[in-house]
Amino acid sequence: xxxxxLLDVRNLQKFFPISKGFMQxxxxxxxxxxxxxxxxNEGETLGLVGESGxxxxxxxxxxxxxxxxxGGQVLYRxxxxxxxxxxxxxxxxxxxxxxxxxxxxxxxxxxxxxxxTLLENVGEPLLVGGMTNRRERTERVAELLQLxxxxxxxxxxxxxxxxxxxxxxxxxxRALSTNPRLVVADEPVSALDVSxxxxxxxxxxxxxxxxKLTFLFVAHxxxxxxxxxxxxxxxxxGQLVELAPTAALFSRPRHPYTAALMRAVPVPDPRVPPGDxxxxxxxxxxxxxxxxxxxxxxxxxxxxxxxxxxxxLREIAPGHMSRCHFAEGLELAGA
Amino acid sequence: xxxxxLRVTFGxxxxxxxxxxxxxxxxLPGQVVGIVGESGxxxxxxxxxxxxxxxxxxxxxxxxxLFRxxxxxxxxxxxxxxxxAQMRAIRGAEIALIPQEPMAAFSxxxxxxxxxxxxxxxxxxxxxxxxxxxxARETTVGLFRDVGIAMAEERVDAYxxxxxxxxxxxxMIAMALSCRPRLLIADEPTTxxxxxxxxxxxxLLRELRSKYNTAIIFITHDLGVIAxxxxxxxxxxxGRVMEQGPVDQIFHAPAxxxxxxxxxxIPSLYGEARxxxxxxxxSLPHPFNRPAGCPFHPxxxxxxxxxxxxLPKLMPVADRQAAACFLHSAAAEA
Numbered sequence: 001x002x003x004x005x006l007l008d009v010r011n012l013q014k015f016f017p018i019s020k021g022f023m024q025x026x027x028x029x030x031x032x033x034x035x036x037x038x039x040x041n042e043g044e045t046l047g048l049v050g051e052s053g054x055x056x057x058x059x060x061x062x063x064x065x066x067x068x069x070x071g072g073q074v075l076y077r078x079x080x081x082x083x084x085x086x087x088x089x090x091x092x093x094x095x096x097x098x099x100x101x102x103x104x105x106x107x108x109x110x111x112x113x114x115x116x117t118l119l120e121n122v123g124e125p126l127l128v129g130g131m132t133n134r135r136e137r138t139e140r141v142a143e144l145l146q147l148x149x150x151x152x153x154x155x156x157x158x159x160x161x162x163x164x165x166x167x168x169x170x171x172x173x174r175a176l177s178t179n180p181r182l183v184v185a186d187e188p189v190s191a192l193d194v195s196x197x198x199x200x201x202x203x204x205x206x207x208x209x210x211x212k213l214t215f216l217f218v219a220h221x222x223x224x225x226x227x228x229x230x231x232x233x234x235x236x237x238g239q240l241v242e243l244a245p246t247a248a249l250f251s252r253p254r255h256p257y258t259a260a261l262m263r264a265v266p267v268p269d270p271r272v273p274p275g276d277x278x279x280x281x282x283x284x285x286x287x288x289x290x291x292x293x294x295x296x297x298x299x300x301x302x303x304x305x306x307x308x309x310x311x312x313l314r315e316i317a318p319g320h321m322s323r324c325h326f327a328e329g330l331e332l333a334g335a
Numbered sequence: 336x337x338x339x340x341l342r343v344t345f346g347x348x349x350x351x352x353x354x355x356x357x358x359x360x361x362x363l364p365g366q367v368v369g370i371v372g373e374s375g376x377x378x379x380x381x382x383x384x385x386x387x388x389x390x391x392x393x394x395x396x397x398x399x400x401l402f403r404x405x406x407x408x409x410x411x412x413x414x415x416x417x418x419x420a421q422m423r424a425i426r427g428a429e430i431a432l433i434p435q436e437p438m439a440a441f442s443x444x445x446x447x448x449x450x451x452x453x454x455x456x457x458x459x460x461x462x463x464x465x466x467x468x469x470x471a472r473e474t475t476v477g478l479f480r481d482v483g484i485a486m487a488e489e490r491v492d493a494y495x496x497x498x499x500x501x502x503x504x505x506x507m508i509a510m511a512l513s514c515r516p517r518l519l520i521a522d523e524p525t526t527x528x529x530x531x532x533x534x535x536x537x538x539l540l541r542e543l544r545s546k547y548n549t550a551i552i553f554i555t556h557d558l559g560v561i562a563x564x565x566x567x568x569x570x571x572x573x574g575r576v577m578e579q580g581p582v583d584q585i586f587h588a589p590a591x592x593x594x595x596x597x598x599x600x601i602p603s604l605y606g607e608a609r610x611x612x613x614x615x616x617x618s619l620p621h622p623f624n625r626p627a628g629c630p631f632h633p634x635x636x637x638x639x640x641x642x643x644x645x646l647p648k649l650m651p652v653a654d655r656q657a658a659a660c661f662l663h664s665a666a667a668e669a
Contacts, residue, residue, distance in 0.1 A: 051529040052500070163619065164374075193373040194556055195615045198600040202614060220529060227602035264534035266559030268601055270582040278538050279531040282499060 004077055005039035006182060006214050007063070012036045012072035012087075014058050018287060030287045032058040034238035035072070037313070040182070042077075045208065045215040047229030047246070049222060049261070051283055055238040060184050060218050062087075064103055065094055076101070079181065099129050099178035106187035108167035112159040112174075118145065119155040122174045129178055144173040148203060165196035169203065176207070186218045201228055222265055226250055231319075234258050237294045238286050240313055244320040252332065254322040256299045259332040293325070301326060336362045336385070336518060336550075341398035341413070343377075343384050343574075350623050354380040354393065356574035357668075359649065362518065365548040369565035369582070371556060371597070375619060377574035378554045379435075382520050386426055387417040405429060405517060420461075428458040431516035433507055435523040440507055441495035447506045448491030451475045451513050458514045478509040482539055501532035508539065515547065522554045537564060558601055562586055567655075570594050573620070573630040576649055580656030590658035593631045629660070637662060 014033040017026040033055040040046045050056045062069040065086055074086040079100065086097065102125075105111035112121050122144055123137045131137050142152035148169040159167055168188060175183055188204070189197040205228065207213060219225050225232055226246055233243040234257065242255040253259045260279040281298045284290050290297050296306040305325055313323045324330070343355040355377040362368050370378045383389045385400055400412040404425070415422045434440045441447055452471040459466035472491065479487035482505040495503055504524065511519055521540070525533040537560065544551055553565055561568055561582070568585040570578045570593065578591035589595045599613040615634055620626055626633050632642035641661055649657045650664035661667075 051531060194558070195373060195597060195600045198602065198614045201602065222530070223602045261530060264530040266534075266537065266557065266563040268558040268562045268586070268598070270562045270586050272562075278534045280535075282501065283529075 004083075006042040006077050007040040007216070008073075008075040008077075008083075009036060009038050009059075009063065010073040010075065012059060012062055012074065013070045014055075014062050014067065015070045028287055030285075031238050031289070032286055033062060033069075034286070036235070036238075036240055038233050038240065038243060040214055040216055042181075042214055043208075043212055044230040045217050045228055047225035047232040048216065048218045048235065049220060049225050049232060050235035051220060051261075053283055053286070054235040055286065056218050056220075056235050057186055059235070060186055060216060063216070064101060064184055065089070065091075066103075076182075099125070100180055101182045101184065102175040102178060102180035104168075104171055104175045104183060104185040104188045107191055108164050108171055109191075111171055112167060114159055117156050117158055118170055121159065122155070122170065122177055125174060125177045140177065141173075144177055145170075147176065147207070148173045163196075164192050165199055168192060168196075168200050172200075172203065172207070176211070176213075179211075180213070182214045182216065184216045184218070187220070188217075189224060190219065190221060197224070204228065222261060234261070237284055237289055239294065239323065240321070241295065241323045242321060243313075244317075244322075248317070248320055254316055254320060254327045254330065254332065255295075255324045256301055256330065256332065257295050260298075263333075293323070301330060336403070337399075337401040338381070338385070339399045339401070341381065341384060341400065342396040343380050343389055343393055344396050345393040347392065352623065353625065354574055355384065357398070358571070358574065358576050360569045360576065360579055362550050362552060364517065364550055365544070366567060367544060367551045367553060367565045369553045369555065369561040369568045370571060371558065371561055371568060372571035373556060373619060375573075376571040378571050379522055380574075381571075382432070382522055382552065382554060385412060385520065386430060386432060387412060387415060387422050388426075402430070402518075424458070424461045427454060427516070428461070428514040429516055430518045430520065431511035431514065433504075433511045433519065433521040433524045441503070443494060443496055445494075446492050447495055447498070447503075447510075448472065448475050448493075451478070451491075451506075451510045454510060455513050475509070475513070478513055479506070481512070481543070482506075482509045483535070484509070500528045501535060504528060504532070504536055505539070508536070508543075512543065512547075512549075516549060519549050519551045520554070521551060523556075524553075525555070525557070525560065533560075540564070558586075558598065570597070573625060575630055576659065577631065578656070578658040578660075579649075580653070580658075584653060584656045588653070588656075590652045590656065590663055591660050592635045592637050592662070594658075596634075596636075 012033055013035055015029040015031050018028040018030060019025060020027045036059055048056045061067045063074050069087050072087060075083050076086050077083050119141050122141045126137050126140060141155050145152050145155060150169055189200050192200060217228055229246050231245050232249050234241050236257050242258045279298055292308050293306045293311050296302040311323050311325045313321050316322050316327045339359045341355055341358045345352040345354055358381055372378050384395050395413050398413055401409055402412050403409050442450060452475055455471040455474055456466045475491055476487045479490060484490050484502060484505050498506060525536055555561060565582050568582050569576055572593050577593045589598060596615045600615060628644045629642045629647055632638040645667040647659045647661050648666045648668045649659040650666050652658045652663045
């Protein structure tokens with residue numbers, strides 16, 4: 001692992017306007033991503049977790065520039081070693097970096113073109129990238145299909161002939177076609193059955209090892225994230241609430257929300273009694289977040305200061321960040 | 336309820352798909368039974384058969400579904416006409432379903448309250464009891480409070496699309512409970528919602544069971560939910576029951592290789608991180624292309640020559656636990 005991070009996200013913001021009435025006047029803003037900072041080092045996997053609506057997908061889309069961030073920087077270290085801020089670049093200026101940053105999608109049924117064969121689906125990014133020689137492309141696709149554990153003969157078939165797990169492999173092959181350095185995977189296994197999930201997770205780990213890939217892994221399933229990540233970032237209502245190395249986060253979470261998320265996961269062992277302290281209430285709306293700490297209305301440890309003062313994200317142990325006034329004092333049970 | 340040798344087939348142009356192929360299990364009053372299996376294993380179709388809701392071209396070919404009604408009479412649901420008066424009186428009133436996708440289950444053009452009130456009045460009328468609109472509304476508000484919906488009075492008049500995922504699922508549970516069913520079928524009730532909401536819904540179902548002594552059939556592929564919610568587990572694969580038994584035995588002394596493989600393949604919060612997970616080799620066979628013999632044999636690490644030709648029968652392996660595997664019993668099905 002090198003010292004300079006491959007990706008350095010600083011104060012990333014994405015606000016969506018709320019408009020009303022005939023004139024579509026802007027009456028408010030949904031602060032979907034509200035000042036997120038994190039780094040991803042080369043060769044590591046950063047897991048990004050949170051409940052639906054917490055902004056994790058929006059944040060990942062901003063990094064890919066599938067949507068334009070409202071503010072902040074997305075610093076990316078290129079293969080040549082230069083650091084570029086992707087956030088303000090035009091689509092044209094982004095083009096050289098498109099091959100280096102790729103995406104794996106959640107829905108293996110919606111993300112492949114049903115009218116294209118695997119050769120066309122997987123080969124499309126190559127064609128866009130300028131590999132116009134058909135034979136060359138065919139060879140590369142065959143190589144890619146084998147890489148993800150499919151047979152090269154499959155390349156003339158259409159996506160409908162494949163199961164969910166196989167389609168996800170096809171999606172992975174397509175993402176890898178341009179030799180990317182950073183792969184953003186948005187819930188890549190949540191649509192799959194448990195047994196298939198394990199196969200795809202194993203494949204991702206193996207590919208990372210072989211191709212020295214860097215992953216930003218967005219998911220809501222804590223067990224999956226724990227399994228695949230080196231470090232984990234937890235989001236709540238558009239903000240990071242905790243970021244730590246995986247083992248540290250799961251053995252001793254330093255934010256009450258992280259601990260509550262862990263308790264909510266049902267343990268696959270009937271001898272472990274059902275977890276107590278179910279998290280009450282609903283996730284607040286990012287259009288109208290609560291005062292002070294966004295988590296205080298649902299927090300068991302909330303005190304007067306939590307309702308008035310928003311806690312900053314602080315480093316409370318080496319590499320362990322938490323956005324809680326009482327992070328040091330809390331004795332939270334991990335998994 | 337007692338299901339015996341249930342078979343449901345779908346006659347398609349390409350051939351016949353045996354979605355449920357000889358399934359048997361029991362549900363006792365107040366018991367929580369979990370049905371686990373991968374997609375396409377027939378778990379949902381089994382439940383639709385119980386409610387006589389199998390869509391065409393699917394049909395129940397053979398088998399019995401004996402259900403003891405509230406008045407003590409035992410009926411075979413598999414023989415009842417799907418649209419007959421008797422089935423309509425049972426469906427919703429005595430056996431209720433919590434469907435997988437609460438968004439699709441409510442009509443978007445009626446308020447959730449109106450839909451529940453309709454159900455209460457309809458089933459009241461079937462039992463020869465006229466329920467006034469005001470009375471039904473009061474019951475509905477009470478149900479909303481029971482399932483933990485804040486501001487129940489106002490939420491009764493909300494449309495389903497105005498509610499959040501958790502609230503919608505709660506409203507769905509309120510609807511399912513509106514006629515005090517004796518058996519509740521929860522088909523993947525928590526897959527579409529977040530973990531914290533899931534924990535709330537599971538706790539709610541646990542409370543309701545102890546309050547009303549409702550039997551619950553839980554269909555899910557989440558083994559964590561199964562472990563935490565059920566007392567008895569049925570493991571299905573390609574329309575057949577592979578193993579069934581008390582939850583503790585299924586998790587700590589699984590007898591069937593499929594159950595063992597399934598348990599090993601789940602990533603957990605406790606296992607070793609960043610190591611390869613043991614996987615079940617191969618993939619689910621295509622429904623038209625069922626393997627002969629034991630359906631699991633092509634993927635089974637312990638398969639023998641016999642598994643490829645003969646179909647093992649579900650035989651007892653321990654107290655209240657049964658498995659369909661030649662490792663435990665040589666008995667085969669004709």
